[in-house]
Amino acid sequence: MAALTMHYTVDGNDFTLAGDCSSKVKKSLTQLGFDPATIRKVAIAMYEGEINMVIHANGGFIDVSIEPDKIVAVLNDHGPGIADINKAMQEGFSTASNKVRELGFGAGMGLPNMKKYSDEMNISTKIGEGTIVTLTFYTNKTNN
Amino acid sequence: MAETYWHSVTLDKDACKGCTNCLKHCPTQAIRIQNRKAKILKERCIDCGECIRVCPYHAKKAVTDSFDILKNYKYNVALAAPAFCAQFSKTENINLMLTALKKLGFDDVFEVARGAQKASEETRKLMSSGELLSPTISSACPAVVRLIAIRFPNLIGNIIPLRAPMELAAIQARKEAVEKSGLSPDEIGIIFISPCAAKVTEIRSPSNVKNSEVDAVLSMKDIYLKLAQTINKIDENEIENLSFSGKEGILWAVPGGEAVASHVERQIAVDGIQNVIQVFEDIEDGKLNDIEYVEALACIGGCVGGPLTAENSFVACSRLKRICKPLADEKLGLNDDIVAQWDKPLIYRPIMNLDKDINIAMEKMIKLEEIYDRLPKLDCGSCGSPTCRSLAEDIVRGYAKETDCIFKLRERLSSFVNEMVQIDKPKTEDYSSDKNNNDNGSK
Numbered sequence: 001m002a003a004l005t006m007h008y009t010v011d012g013n014d015f016t017l018a019g020d021c022s023s024k025v026k027k028s029l030t031q032l033g034f035d036p037a038t039i040r041k042v043a044i045a046m047y048e049g050e051i052n053m054v055i056h057a058n059g060g061f062i063d064v065s066i067e068p069d070k071i072v073a074v075l076n077d078h079g080p081g082i083a084d085i086n087k088a089m090q091e092g093f094s095t096a097s098n099k100v101r102e103l104g105f106g107a108g109m110g111l112p113n114m115k116k117y118s119d120e121m122n123i124s125t126k127i128g129e130g131t132i133v134t135l136t137f138y139t140n141k142t143n144n
Numbered sequence: 145m146a147e148t149y150w151h152s153v154t155l156d157k158d159a160c161k162g163c164t165n166c167l168k169h170c171p172t173q174a175i176r177i178q179n180r181k182a183k184i185l186k187e188r189c190i191d192c193g194e195c196i197r198v199c200p201y202h203a204k205k206a207v208t209d210s211f212d213i214l215k216n217y218k219y220n221v222a223l224a225a226p227a228f229c230a231q232f233s234k235t236e237n238i239n240l241m242l243t244a245l246k247k248l249g250f251d252d253v254f255e256v257a258r259g260a261q262k263a264s265e266e267t268r269k270l271m272s273s274g275e276l277l278s279p280t281i282s283s284a285c286p287a288v289v290r291l292i293a294i295r296f297p298n299l300i301g302n303i304i305p306l307r308a309p310m311e312l313a314a315i316q317a318r319k320e321a322v323e324k325s326g327l328s329p330d331e332i333g334i335i336f337i338s339p340c341a342a343k344v345t346e347i348r349s350p351s352n353v354k355n356s357e358v359d360a361v362l363s364m365k366d367i368y369l370k371l372a373q374t375i376n377k378i379d380e381n382e383i384e385n386l387s388f389s390g391k392e393g394i395l396w397a398v399p400g401g402e403a404v405a406s407h408v409e410r411q412i413a414v415d416g417i418q419n420v421i422q423v424f425e426d427i428e429d430g431k432l433n434d435i436e437y438v439e440a441l442a443c444i445g446g447c448v449g450g451p452l453t454a455e456n457s458f459v460a461c462s463r464l465k466r467i468c469k470p471l472a473d474e475k476l477g478l479n480d481d482i483v484a485q486w487d488k489p490l491i492y493r494p495i496m497n498l499d500k501d502i503n504i505a506m507e508k509m510i511k512l513e514e515i516y517d518r519l520p521k522l523d524c525g526s527c528g529s530p531t532c533r534s535l536a537e538d539i540v541r542g543y544a545k546e547t548d549c550i551f552k553l554r555e556r557l558s559s560f561v562n563e564m565v566q567i568d569k570p571k572t573e574d575y576s577s578d579k580n581n582n583d584n585g586s587k
């Protein structure tokens with residue numbers, strides 16, 4: 001059976017819209033009957049990724065593919081890229097500006113949480129070109 | 145569990161004009177317009193009462209009991225919600241109001257605010273035990289609890305598992321009535337005086353206690369006139385000493401009262417069902433990690449803004465605060481031996497599912513997206529579904545068809561009319577101009 005795919009644009013200029021996409025995905029997953037624990041993991045990880053696209057990379061696109069046993073979210077931006085992925089993955093590491101911190105972002109927990117809540121995370125990034133984060137979630141087979 | 149539960153909120157079909165007011169305001173999209181009448185989807189309704197408030201034709205009602213219900217019992221206790229004493233412009237004397245209530249035909253009155261004080265004590269204990277998920281969500285508003293049960297399964301574990309003040313107060317009210325009257329518990333009528341439709345439902349179909357201790361419900365609105373008249377007739381020396389509750393319990397009726405009484409510093413008080421939904425979405429996304437306690441009330445203004453109240457909620461809020469000012473924070477609560485926790489877990493009701501089988505649900509979702517793409521996205525509600533998306537959903541569920549959309553119908557009709565015109569025309573005549581017409585039409 002074909003996967004269900006969704007395509008979203010993330011606006012890089014509006015903080016208040018960040019979370020829109022993960023919220024829509026959450027609704028769809030609920031309608032599809034995925035189990036609440038899986039939905040929660042997807043929502044938290046995607047939300048963090050979405051925020052990163054807004055505060056670090058000026059927005060971009062998110063493509064989500066949903067299959068009964070697997071959900072894949074590809075977060076694609078044309079931002080500055082990540083210079084040192086290992087560093088970026090450390091808890092508390094952040095390059096967020098003071099302005100962004102004043103808004104309550106930039107605690108440096110986004111990437112670590114994305115890793116924690118997804119089953120697989122892959123980052124492909126190039127300085128000056130952008131970043132693609134792929135999050136994969138496997139669902140517990142017991143759906144009813 | 146396929147049982148359809150009983151609802152307090154119902155439709156008066158004759159009064160309903162089939163407009164889109166309730167349709168557009170329902171927070172769980174539980175209303176459709178079919179054959180020019182509103183229809184409440186039972187599984188989705190959380191009895192918040194929004195539709196009662198917005199219906200300009202008063203076609204949405206909360207079913208409550210009539211005064212005759214008192215005849216079913218030998219001894220009746222009026223259980224007065226804290227919002228009760230903010231309803232009357234004539235007086236701010238709680239004892240006068242409770243005396244008047246008693247005079248309507250009750251043997252005694254009991255303040256729900258005492259149950260609220262108990263709930264505050266239990267909240268503080270549980271909050272300091274460190275056993276609860278953070279942020280902890282209040283369980284006081286049954287409409288909110290039902291919202292969580294159908295829309296926020298991930299937050300079920302965050303709800304503080306405490307019985308509502310009304311339930312707690314009812315337990316002790318019955319005990320005291322048994323002692324005072326010498327009758328058996330089932331000869332006692334515990335009659336809740338309600339500002340709230342959701343609580344009426346909660347009594348008949350409780351979500352987290354096996355059986356409600358409340359026997360019947362009278363709407364504040366319904367008894368308001370009689371009460372106002374009675375209050376006028378009571379002499380100073382007739383006023384009984386019936387109020388024993390403190391500020392803390394009474395202020396549960398207004399936003400912030402319960403949250404402040406939790407003694408948790410990082411607390412928020414959210415009122416209005418749409419605001420509650422927004423905050424719950426944020427909690428789900430992990431955005432509210434610095435908050436420990438969330439008071440969540442479905443009604444704007446809290447219970448003094450309940451759909452069955454009589455007084456303007458802003459005025460009532462101000463009045464309630466004045467009434468409370470001279471009172472001590474805590475006064476008489478409830479007995480220590482009253483069990484405050486739920487005796488039945490809250491269960492997720494996945495009513496938003498497109499299908500039980502995830503494969504079929506996915507097929508339906510793909511179809512839903514295709515249909516949604518074709519709809520005009522005006523969310524006008526003329527089709528009888530609240531949004532274009534929900535029409536698409538209704539279509540894949542088999543409850544609606546694409547031409548329920550008036551724009552789609554118009555498209556269909558005009559292409560149909562075009563076809564008719566073609567058929568009507570003699571074939572040989574004016575072939576070239578006809579072709580032009582067709583070209584224009586299809587662009």
Ligand SMILES: Nc1ncnc2c1ncn2[C@@H]1O[C@H](COP(=O)(O)OP(=O)(O)O)[C@@H](O)[C@H]1O
Nearest residue numbers: 052056057088094095096106107108109110111
């Ligand atoms: N999409 C992105 N584009 C560019 N840099 C990013 C992106 N996502 C994360 N980063 C970098 O990784 C760092 C750590 O990210 P994260 O753990 O989410 O913390 P925070 O967003 O709070 O800074 C960021 O400060 C930023 O330097």
Ligand code: SF4
Nearest residue numbers: 285340442443447450
């Ligand atoms: S806020 Fe109060 S009156 Fe309104 S639904 Fe909730 S419990 Fe009932």
Ligand SMILES: [Mg+2]
Nearest residue numbers: 051052110111
């Ligand atoms: Mg981040």
